[in-house]
Amino acid sequence: MTHVAIIGGGPGGYEAALVAARQGAEVTIVERDGWGGSTVLTDCVPSKTLIATSDVLTEVAESAELGVELPSGVHADLARVNARVLALAQAQSSDVGERLSANGVRILRGTGRLVEGTTVEATSADGTVEQIAADAVLVATGAHPRVVDSARPDGERVLTWEQVYGLREIPEHMIVVGSGVTGAEFASAYKGLGARVTLVSSRDRVLPGEDADAADTIEDVFLRRGMEVLGNSRMESVERVGDTVRVTLADGRTVEGSHCLLALGSIPNTADLGLEENGVRLDDGGFIQVDRVSRTSAPGVYAAGDCTGVFMLASVAAQQGRIAMAHILGLAVHPLDLELVSSNIFTSPEIATVGLSQKAIDEQGLPADVAMLPLAANARAKMQGVRDGFVKIFARRGSGAVVGGVVVGPRASELIHVVSLAVSANLTVHQVAEAFTVYPSLSGTVAEVARIDTSDSR
Structure with a gap:
């Protein structure tokens, strides 16, 4: 049985732990702040919960054209909003901890560091120190907000x-x-x-x-x-x-x-972990250098998530962790391909992207066509009072294979999945255009964009 030690219980760490445990490995995970890491406790889950309330207020504020009459003084009680934010974060953290335990993962609350080779030293809150002799180690310690001396946070203003x-x-x-x-x-x-x-x-x-x-x-x-x-x-x-x-x-x-x-910006949590002393190479910003299967420069030591600076998304961290476990356990490995990553910015409206960007296409000199339509022309968007946003698709010239896309609009994070599937499966714009869409629906604009004839622009 392979023994894997994981330092960090965020998406990179806990997803890796679940994969390894389900494959029969012995897994020990050490987490300092709480299960789910900063993603669950202080970053992604809390911020998107706060944004959910903001989105409701924005929709209400802009609903007059739908015939909605509003009483004066519609507002959010921020104390209640933030109480809900923190409660949801803690609930999600508990769910992660329970999943780990249910899958047989040994969980330790404390700090972990490399001491020699693939041996991890775990120090609990009460000062108890334990040496964990593992066959492989995954470092998934995340990052924290960058601050500067000329702008020190006080936690109040x-x-x-x-x-x-x-x-x-x-x-x-x-x-x-x-x-x-x-x-x-x-x-x-x-x-x-x-x-x-x-x-x-x-x-x-x-x-x-x-x-x-x-x-x-x-x-x-x-x-x-x-x-x-x-x-x-x-x-x-x-x-x-x-x-x-x-x-x-x-x-x-x-x-x-x-x-x-x-x-x-963010600073990686890589200080005082014994990394460089044990042959793990860091870049000038303190991020752990890894290859596409999450290996570091030290034998048996892998890394995943924001501490690597590869692509600071929870989904990428989780994928890096899963890839690391597959490589450690001798399973089929699909190296990380950043040209398939979909991401979302939770502004109002949202911005979702997948695959190659216009900048990447230009830098690579890739012959590609671009088609774009505004959401305001979509029947469902008109019904909902949506006037901002668009769908844009990049396709390889000649074959028509979809290589990237951008969606701006409400719930763009959901709509981008259609384009993401096309990029991942190497579908052509013809195949995307021929797939049925519901009428009326915002997703119908994806098919409409795929139908645009770009031959005149070649």
């Missing part, structure tokens, strides 16, 4: 995304520093909850790493809803002044608000 769930009232004016995925999601959420929001972006537009059409759509929506977006505005410092915060920009301008949310 200056906050990281892990600290916002202690708020009991809607911020009067939330300043969000950082216009990447996390910053855009929280800016959208707090605007929907009723706060005044200023988004500080160091780049010329929000979501600079995303599809340009999608990013432009989101920024237009933000501005239309009354959000202030400060482009090309790098944060110099954040300071608390009594019950207010002052954000100073690099050009000397200042922005004052009631709260500031810092969305400055």
